[in-house]
Amino acid sequence: MTKTSPLQRPRTSGSLPATWSALWKGSVRFRTTVLTVVLSALAVIIACVWMALAIQDRLYEARKDQAMTAALQAAAEAQSLLDAANPEGDPGKLQEIMGGVQTRVANLAATDYARIVRSPAEASTTLAPVPWVTTPFEANADMLTEGLRERVRDQTTRQWLQAVEITMPSGELVPGILIGQSLRFPEVGMYELYLAYPLDEEQQTLLFVQRTLWLAAAALLFIIGVISWFVMRSVTAPIREAAETSAQLAGGDLGVRIVVDGEDELATLGRSFNAMADSLEGQIKELAELSLVQQRFVSDVSHELRTPLTTIRLAADMINDNKASFDPTTERAAELLHAQVQRFEGLLSDLLEISRYDAGSVQLEIEPTSLAHLAEDVIDSMQQLADQHGSNLRLVAPGGYSPVDMDARRVRRVVRNLIGNAIEHSEGKPVVVTVDSNQQAVAIGVRDFGLGIKPEHIEHVFDRFWRADPSRKRTIGGTGLGLSIALGDAKLHGGTLTVWSEPGNGSNFVLTLPRVVGGAITVMSSPIAVEGQDAETPMGTLGLTQPIDVVLDTDLRGKK
Numbered sequence: 001m002t003k004t005s006p007l008q009r010p011r012t013s014g015s016l017p018a019t020w021s022a023l024w025k026g027s028v029r030f031r032t033t034v035l036t037v038v039l040s041a042l043a044v045i046i047a048c049v050w051m052a053l054a055i056q057d058r059l060y061e062a063r064k065d066q067a068m069t070a071a072l073q074a075a076a077e078a079q080s081l082l083d084a085a086n087p088e089g090d091p092g093k094l095q096e097i098m099g100g101v102q103t104r105v106a107n108l109a110a111t112d113y114a115r116i117v118r119s120p121a122e123a124s125t126t127l128a129p130v131p132w133v134t135t136p137f138e139a140n141a142d143m144l145t146e147g148l149r150e151r152v153r154d155q156t157t158r159q160w161l162q163a164v165e166i167t168m169p170s171g172e173l174v175p176g177i178l179i180g181q182s183l184r185f186p187e188v189g190m191y192e193l194y195l196a197y198p199l200d201e202e203q204q205t206l207l208f209v210q211r212t213l214w215l216a217a218a219a220l221l222f223i224i225g226v227i228s229w230f231v232m233r234s235v236t237a238p239i240r241e242a243a244e245t246s247a248q249l250a251g252g253d254l255g256v257r258i259v260v261d262g263e264d265e266l267a268t269l270g271r272s273f274n275a276m277a278d279s280l281e282g283q284i285k286e287l288a289e290l291s292l293v294q295q296r297f298v299s300d301v302s303h304e305l306r307t308p309l310t311t312i313r314l315a316a317d318m319i320n321d322n323k324a325s326f327d328p329t330t331e332r333a334a335e336l337l338h339a340q341v342q343r344f345e346g347l348l349s350d351l352l353e354i355s356r357y358d359a360g361s362v363q364l365e366i367e368p369t370s371l372a373h374l375a376e377d378v379i380d381s382m383q384q385l386a387d388q389h390g391s392n393l394r395l396v397a398p399g400g401y402s403p404v405d406m407d408a409r410r411v412r413r414v415v416r417n418l419i420g421n422a423i424e425h426s427e428g429k430p431v432v433v434t435v436d437s438n439q440q441a442v443a444i445g446v447r448d449f450g451l452g453i454k455p456e457h458i459e460h461v462f463d464r465f466w467r468a469d470p471s472r473k474r475t476i477g478g479t480g481l482g483l484s485i486a487l488g489d490a491k492l493h494g495g496t497l498t499v500w501s502e503p504g505n506g507s508n509f510v511l512t513l514p515r516v517v518g519g520a521i522t523v524m525s526s527p528i529a530v531e532g533q534d535a536e537t538p539m540g541t542l543g544l545t546q547p548i549d550v551v552l553d554t555d556l557r558g559k560k
């Protein structure tokens with residue numbers, strides 16, 4: 001099975017939104033860079049718009065002031081010429097004065113867009129000089145509105161302004177300012193002077209400024225993005241290394257450390273991490289050593305006890321053989337001694353087996369064995385115990401006859417333990433042993449209909465020295481090591497040992513062994529379902545509780 005590290009980069013295949021979403025979720029660097037660029041873009045856009053508007057206002061105001069001053073000067077000069085003139089009712093003189101006015105306006109107004117028009121309210125007279133309009137103004141005659149003219153007529157002493165659009169000789173439409181003022185002609189009355197000022201140059205300047213601003217903004221954003229990418233890289237690289245190292249540490253590689261460089265916060269993080277890893281490694285080593293000492297102690301004590309115990313057993317056997325010649329009290333004591341010495345021996349051999357597991361020195365002695373026949377043998381040997389408990393011990397074996405490679409001695413011990421436990425907890429009810437096989441595995445199930453195991457106890461049945469009720473009267477076993485050893489045996493074969501149980505409905509223990517030792521099997525591929533089966537219809541399913549697969553926990557339990 002290939003393990004996927006949580007630190008691996010997310011896959012970025014697939015549609016574009018999925019790619020972006022994966023990048024967004026999976027990379028702090030990407031997220032921070034995008035956020036920085038987006039927020040900076042907002043700030044830059046606001047700044048650029050504000051600057052563009054300010055520059056536009058400034059340019060417009062400056063041009064307006066300039067135009068008004070020029071127009072005022074032109075009008076004032078023209079009016080002073082008019083005030084000094086004395087036409088004496090001569091139309092020729094009046095027209096001459098108009099010519100002078102035109103020249104002054106043309107010289108001083110600083111625009112080609114000029115028009116002098118007689119106010120319509122004036123009485124018509126043949127004396128009045130002909131109005132004047134320049135060609136560019138005439139081309140834009142529409143810009144002069146009646147509203148502006150009325151205002152100019154109403155208040156003759158001031159300038160009137162109107163924003164207009166002017167078509168340039170090139171055909172380009174540009175914004176402009178139209179200024180209206182009054183001129184008083186001697187003897188003929190009021191005339192109106194209109195001067196238009198196109199803002200084409202200002203528009204050009206504004207366009208140039210705007211273009212430059214946007215270009216500068218884009219360049220600025222690009223630079224901000226690149227800088228934030230590199231800054232984030234320098235920050236996230238050590239964090240990523242720390243995360244990867246801690247993942248390796250969590251995976252059991254206690255020797256990994258972070259390469260610490262410099263004195264900054266990240267270096268402090270690295271140093272603290274390394275100190276933590278050192279302390280963790282030290283503690284784990286200490287615990288492992290302690291556990292080794294404990295294992296060795298159990299193994300040594302068990303070995304040391306063997307010799308005196310053998311002598312005690314021989315003596316106890318001898319006394320037991322002669323118990324008929326003792327008085328009843330001594331006879332009972334001899335029986336008790338015999339039984340307890342036997343239990344002690346059993347406990348000692350279990351302890352030795354467990355210490356062999358802990359030392360990792362267990363070797364399987366593989367031979368082709370028929371599980372169905374093995375089960376039959378064990379049942380025969382345990383028939384007497386079943387009778388003593390009033391239990392009917394039955395074998396149902398639809399399969400499992402053909403020989404499969406296994407360590408027969410160990411499998412026999414497991415089956416004996418399972419059947420012994422079942423008889424002990426069956427409360428006189430039947431015990432059904434099922435053997436079956438499929439393509440991958442052979443399995444044996446031992447089902448009793450007795451006490452059952454409470455749900456909160458099920459997860460402990462494979463623990464060392466665990467017994468549901470330590471005070472219960474025991475006839476066989478009773479050390480609390482049997483199932484722990486059985487699980488070790490199953491694992492050694494690459495098999496599983498699973499349990500289903502329900503208080504009052506009994507229990508079902510299923511041992512599944514692969515056809516080839518070490519072959520891949522799962523609880524699901526077992527030929528026997530672990531859920532409880534009915535006494536009368538052995539293959540029926542009660543299915544009230546879920547099976548518990550305890551196989552995966554063995555390593556942890558073994559280290560307790």
Ligand code: ADP
Pocket residue numbers: 417421422425448451452453461466467468469476477478479480481482483484506507
């Ligand atoms: P032992 O039988 O020597 O006490 P085991 O490891 O074989 O030790 O069993 C551990 C405990 O699991 C037993 O003490 C018992 O409480 C419980 N147990 C095992 N098999 C059954 C069963 N078939 N029904 C009910 N409880 C059981």
